[in-house]
Amino acid sequence: MSSAPNVLLSGVVGSTAFGLARAGSDIDRLGIFIRPTPEFFRIGTKHEDSLVSTAPDVTMHEVGKYVNLALKCNPTIMDLMYLESYEQQSWEGEWLLDIREDFLSEGYVRSAYGGYAMGQIKRIKQELANEGRQKRVxxxxxxxxxxxxxxxxxxxxxxxxxxxxxxxxYWAFDDMTGDQIEAEFWKAFDVFNDRVGILPQQPRTDRLQDFINYVRRL
Known part of the structure; x- marks a missing residue:
C-alpha cells in the first residue's frame, strides 16, 4: 500500500474494537485521507480512492469515497465514526466526528444494518450445509x-x-445450534423492523458538502 497523505482519522476497528478479539485475531485498521486537490486536475494522474494493505491489515479511503459510503450507512464504514479512541486524528477529522449524525437516515440504517445481518444468517445456512462447521457458524x-x-x-x-x-x-453462540441461532435471529429481526426510530428520512448533506468543499479547497 502506498503511503496515505493527509490522514484525517485512523483507528483500530473489527473484533478488537468490538471487544471480541481472541488470541490470534487480526488487528484491522480503517482510516480516511485527503488527496491534495491539485492532483485531481493533473493530466495523466490515476487517483486511487482506497489504499489497502494486508500486512498489516489497513484500509484507507479518500474522504470523498468515505463520505459517499457513509451516506449509505455501511456498517463497516460507520464504525470509524464511533470509536473510543483514534491512532490519528486531525482537526478536520474532529470536524467530521462533530457532524457524524448528518450521515444517518432511517431507510439506509434499516437496509444496511438489517441487510448485513440477514447476509450473516445466509452464511450460517451455508456453513450448516457444509458439514455444520460450528466455529464459523x-x-x-x-x-x-x-x-x-x-x-x-x-x-x-x-x-x-x-x-x-x-x-x-456473543460467546454464547459457540454452544448454540444453527436452528437456535436462527430462531433468536428472527425474534431480534422483528424487533429491529418494528422499532420506531428518531432518525430523519434523509441525511443532512448540506453540512457534509460544506465539509468536503473546505477540505478540497485549492
Whole structure:
C-alpha cells in the first residue's frame, strides 16, 4: 500500500474494537485521507480512492469515497465514526466526528444494518450445509446480532457504541445450534423492523458538502 497523505482519522476497528478479539485475531485498521486537490486536475494522474494493505491489515479511503459510503450507512464504514479512541486524528477529522449524525437516515440504517445481518444468517445456512462447521457458524452469529444491535442503537439514539457491553452474550453462540441461532435471529429481526426510530428520512448533506468543499479547497 502506498503511503496515505493527509490522514484525517485512523483507528483500530473489527473484533478488537468490538471487544471480541481472541488470541490470534487480526488487528484491522480503517482510516480516511485527503488527496491534495491539485492532483485531481493533473493530466495523466490515476487517483486511487482506497489504499489497502494486508500486512498489516489497513484500509484507507479518500474522504470523498468515505463520505459517499457513509451516506449509505455501511456498517463497516460507520464504525470509524464511533470509536473510543483514534491512532490519528486531525482537526478536520474532529470536524467530521462533530457532524457524524448528518450521515444517518432511517431507510439506509434499516437496509444496511438489517441487510448485513440477514447476509450473516445466509452464511450460517451455508456453513450448516457444509458439514455444520460450528466455529464459523458462531462467528457469523456474533456479526449478525452485533449488526442488529448497532442498527437498533442508531435508530433509537442516533449514535452507537462500537465496543459491545456484554461479550458473554456473543460467546454464547459457540454452544448454540444453527436452528437456535436462527430462531433468536428472527425474534431480534422483528424487533429491529418494528422499532420506531428518531432518525430523519434523509441525511443532512448540506453540512457534509460544506465539509468536503473546505477540505478540497485549492
Amino acid at each position: 458462531a462467528k457469523h452469529a456474533r456479526h449478525c446480532f452485533r449488526l442488529l444491535r448497532q442498527g437498533q442503537q442508531l435508530l433509537d439514539y442516533g449514535s452507537l457504541t462500537v465496543k459491545v457491553p456484554d461479550p458473554e452474550f
